[in-house]
Amino acid sequence: MSETILHATNLRRTFSEAGRELHVLRGVDLTVRRGEWLSILGRSGSGKSTLLHLIGGLDRPTSGRVVFNDETDIFTLRGAKLDRYRNAHVGLVFQQYHLMPELNALENVLIGAMLGRGLLAWPGHRRQARERAEQLLARVGLSERLTHRPNKLSGGERQRVAIARALINRPQVLLADEPTGNLDIDTSASIMELFHDLHREGQTLVMVTHDHAVAKTGDRTVTLSKGKLAGD
Numbered sequence: 001m002s003e004t005i006l007h008a009t010n011l012r013r014t015f016s017e018a019g020r021e022l023h024v025l026r027g028v029d030l031t032v033r034r035g036e037w038l039s040i041l042g043r044s045g046s047g048k049s050t051l052l053h054l055i056g057g058l059d060r061p062t063s064g065r066v067v068f069n070d071e072t073d074i075f076t077l078r079g080a081k082l083d084r085y086r087n088a089h090v091g092l093v094f095q096q097y098h099l100m101p102e103l104n105a106l107e108n109v110l111i112g113a114m115l116g117r118g119l120l121a122w123p124g125h126r127r128q129a130r131e132r133a134e135q136l137l138a139r140v141g142l143s144e145r146l147t148h149r150p151n152k153l154s155g156g157e158r159q160r161v162a163i164a165r166a167l168i169n170r171p172q173v174l175l176a177d178e179p180t181g182n183l184d185i186d187t188s189a190s191i192m193e194l195f196h197d198l199h200r201e202g203q204t205l206v207m208v209t210h211d212h213a214v215a216k217t218g219d220r221t222v223t224l225s226k227g228k229l230a231g232d
């Protein structure tokens with residue numbers, strides 16, 4: 001059995017809203033193995049995005065740990081180490097894409113390289129990053145859209161820019177939040193095809209979805225319900 005890449009233990013996340021406490025995650029345990037494609041299934045509001053943001057180091061839990069590569073509890077990371085974790089060790093495709101509206105497709109992907117490695121850190125990186133960004137955009141079928149800003153891209157095209165951005169630093173784990181949630185059947189199929197190709201190349205994938213059929217395309221499905229995860 002392959003090695004563990006991410007291990008979450010007893011993750012809890014409680015939100016306080018208007019004086020009331022909302023216990024969204026109530027003790028989530030999760031193991032992700034290198035090279036696997038894990039689907040996290042759950043109804044709307046079950047806490048899938050909350051969980052993915054915690055795993056991605058964008059939010060902090062009320063309690064619990066996420067250990068990466070058997071060494072670090074990511075919630076102890078600060079500063080540059082936390083930035084590197086968020087931007088290079090994992091890559092996150094947000095449910096709402098979160099592209100920068102004033103930047104074109106190529107620049108949106110390059111931003112990922114800048115955040116992950118420090119684009120100006122060494123000469124030559126800039127050209128190398130640009131080449132990789134162009135290759136990734138070609139791979140997701142957007143070679144003809146490099147200079148389009150997000151408002152001139154379709155939803156599926158925005159999604160693909162977001163995927164290219166998440167991949168720019170060759171993350172060890174790709175986290176994808178409802179990657180086909182807003183797309184038509186054909187566009188969804190092409191995104192899933194891309195994920196299959198990445199998976200075949202060894203990419204570890206954690207994909208969140210409310211769609212059983214989409215979840216089944218992965219190796220393994222766990223379901224988030226009432227704040228806890230259960231296996232398939």
Ligand SMILES: Nc1ncnc2c1ncn2[C@@H]1O[C@H](COP(=O)(O)OP(=O)(O)OP(=O)(O)O)[C@@H](O)[C@H]1O
Pocket residue numbers: 015016017022024042043044045046047048049050051095210
């Ligand atoms: N910052 C916040 N403050 C207060 N409540 C929050 C916050 N973020 C999320 N919630 C609540 O936590 C619950 C889970 O939200 P989350 O976005 O994780 O659900 P989800 O499973 O991703 O849903 P969907 O499938 O609709 O995307 C929701 O009821 C939401 O209102």
Ligand SMILES: [Mg+2]
Pocket residue numbers: 048049050095177
């Ligand atoms: Mg969500």
